[in-house]
Amino acid sequence: MVAPGAPGTKPKSFGPSLKRLFNRLAPERLALLIIVGLAVISVVLTTLGPNILGHATNIIFDGVVGKDLPGNTKEEAIQQLRASGDNTVADMLGNMDVTPGVGIDFGAVGRVLLLVLVIYVVASVFQWLQGYLLNITIQRTVKRLRSDVEDKLHRLPLSYFDGAARGDVLSRVTNDVDNVSQSLQQTISQMMMSVLSVLGILIMMLWISPVLSLIAILTVPAAIIVTAEIAKRSKPHFADQWKHTGLLNAQVEEAFTGHELVKAFGRSAEVEEAFDKRNEELFQSSFRAQFISGMIMPAIMFLGNLNYVLVAVVGGLRVASGQLSLGEVQAFIQYSRSFTQPLTQIGAMVNLLQSGVASAERIFEILDADEQRPDPDPEERPNVDRGRVEFESVSFRYEKDTPLIERLSLVAEPGQVIAIVGPTGAGKTTLVNLIMRFYELDSGCITLDGVDISKMSRDHLRSRIGMVLQDTWLFGGTIKENIAYGNPMASEKDILAAAQAAYVDRFAHSLPDGYDTVIDEEGGGVSAGEKQLITIARAFLAKPSILILDEATSSVDTRTESLVQHATAALRSDRTSFVIAHRLSTIRDADLIVVMEHGQIVEQGTHDRLLTSRGAYYRLYNSQFVGAAADA
Incomplete structure (x- = not known):
């Protein structure tokens, strides 16, 4: 059972979201019809079992009573009993199939039990088939949902990911999809079987005795009221429990992430004290939540036992009066004991379904997000691959109310090295992101060899551009595989040549497995500078005909920086390059240095010319080289 009151994010719009989620099952209509049919057959057979077992009880009871009855027929026995004043037994015999002097018919009992066994076996087989088909149906549906989400992520613009937390997106794609899968898997089967079981049991109870049915049904509202009252009192404690669980997890993660710092400053005792405090708070809230919610089952069992006593007493009186047989009362007791269980399961499944629908809503938010502008059809391509890039009155802003780049114009001739410098937030990285069409322009245009990049397909545009970023990205695999990511069709000879040109060869041979050394997603096993060299080799x-270097040497040591600079210098030859740099010493030999402030180009020229003009570049240069000495 799901603990009542256990906190889960509730859906914003349960009904429409549930309908949309079930619409995802539409391709599986035929399978769902078969599943429902199997469930109905299974429930019908299972529901018939207690009633048929009641016949076996009647046969045994009739044999026990009939063996000692006087007379030759049932009617003679009843007359003799009434004549002797034993009217109660005579009334009871009126609803029994007895033959005086004949004991228990064990052959008939065996046939009834064999029939019940066959019914339960067949019901179990149908239920197994129903569960098997449902599992296939749900997993196929979730597979399509997961594929749709994956495809959607590739169609979303970069601006979507700028405005969404990375952990939240990952959680939607993984945890929420899994939660939807588990919720559908558990709730559809359980709720369908529970609803059918309630209807089947209710029909059988009414068929056996409407009076006893009324007694059994009266306990249901009482159970619901008791459950609701206890759940209401336990819910705040469950909220506290999960609140303190989150605080404890955050404290543990913080302590172990900064484990070295904690040790260095000798704060282990304070960390342990904070942990003990959080742990005690979690213990107290968990104890109260579990204790209060744990009272639900004893309360329901008490009501069930009370119902059992009432049914047994009233049923016994009706057996004595000849209105019911003992087997019917026995079957009714079995039904009444099973009646509340499906109702409890339905309540638990509703809570679980709410959690699943809430996860579905989070997934639907991704599926409903605005996609990037589709590629033009037909697309245009430059006639000659030269690498000339021109910005023509380009304007762009991330937020409508926050200006960034306004009417910027710039020309990068083929083979030139264009260095872009400026303070943080000046728009340097934005400029190269616009070249890659990670964002669409507000106005103006960017041309590549005379063709507006908005009229080119993104794949063709980006196939002509190579990027080396400040934050290196490697995936789990060998060094060779990480380099080959730049061109999957490259031969091993080309891969080794690229590695040698980027100085990867200098450290790869010192590793145990050379280029076949496996590194993890975080680049474990190689240093920060070596990771950067691998990305340059890629x-x-x-x-590419155009190269973009975004602070490629900002996080490496001086010796490695020299290697990276030599590698990037070789990489820049014969191709147009855009270099974003904070270390101005790395771009002195650039053909053109562009100085940006507040999204505008405030200066451009060579290193010597900009220093002579004593403008913005001069101030930046002095802040790095002269200012530090003056402060010292």
Whole structure:
């Protein structure tokens, strides 16, 4: 059972979201019809079982009573009993199939039990088939949902990911999809079987005795009221429990993430004290939540036992009066004991379904997000691959009310090295993101070899551009595989040539498995500078006509920086390059240095010319080289 009151994010719009979620099952209509049919047959057979068992009880009871009855027939026995004043037994015999002097017919009992066994076996087989088909149906549906989400992520613009927390997106794609799968798997089968079982049991109870049915049904509202009252009192404690669980997890993660710092400053005792405090708070809230919610089952069992006593007493009186047989009362007791269980399961499944629908809503938010502008059809391509890039009165802003780049114009001739410098937030990285069409322009245009990049397909545009970013990205695999990511069709000879050109060869041979050394997603096993060299080798292999270097040497040591600079210098030859740099010493030999402030180009020229003009570049240069000495 799901603990009542256990907190889960509730859906914003349960009905429409549930309908949309079930619409995802539409391709499985035929399978769902078969599943419902199997469930109905299984429930009908299972529901008939207690009633048929009641016949076996009647046969045994009739044999026990009939063996000692006087007379030759049932009617003679009843007359003799009434004549002797034993009217109660005579009335009871009126609803029994007895033959005086004949004991228990064990052959008939065996046939009834065999029939019940066959019914239960067949019901179990149908239920197994129903569960098997449902599992296939749900998993196929979730597979399509997961594929739709994956495809959607590739169609979303970069601006979507800028405005969404990475952990939240990952949680939607993984945890929420899994939660939807589990919720559908558990709730559809359980709720369908529970609803059918309630209807079947109710029909059988009414068929056996409407009076006893009324007694059994009266306990249901009482159970619901008791459950609701206890759940209401336990819910705040469950909220506290999960609140303190989150605080404890955050405290543990913080302590172990900064484990070295905690040790260095000798704060282990304070960390342990904070943990003990959080742990005690979690213990107290968990104890109260579990204790109060744990009272539900004893309360329901008490009501069930009270119902059992009432049914047994009234049923016994009706057996004595000849209105019911003992087997019917026995069957009714079985039905009444099973009646509340499906109702309890339905309540638990509703809570679980709410959690699943809430996860579905989070997934639907991704599926409903605005997609990037589709590629033009037909697309245009430059006639000659030269690498000339021109910005023509380009304007762009992330937020409508916050200006960033306004009417910017710039020309990068083929083979030139264009260095872009400026303070943080000046728009340097935005400029190269616009070249890659990660964002669409507000106005103006960017042309590549005379063709507006908005009229080119993104795949063709980006196939001509290589990027080396400040934050290196490697995936779990070998060094060779990470380099080959730049060109999957490259031969091993080309891969090794790119590695040598980027100085990867200098450290790869010192590793145990050379280029076949496996590194994890975080680049474990190689240093920050070596990771950067691998990404440069990847760009070498792609052989782009335009190269973008975004702070490629910002996080490496001086010796490695020299290697990276030599590698990037080789990579920049014969291709147009855009270099974003904070270390101005790395871009002195650039053909053109562009100085940006507040989204505008405030200066452009060579290193020497900009220093002579004593403008914005001069101030930036002095802040790095002269200011530090003056402060010292």
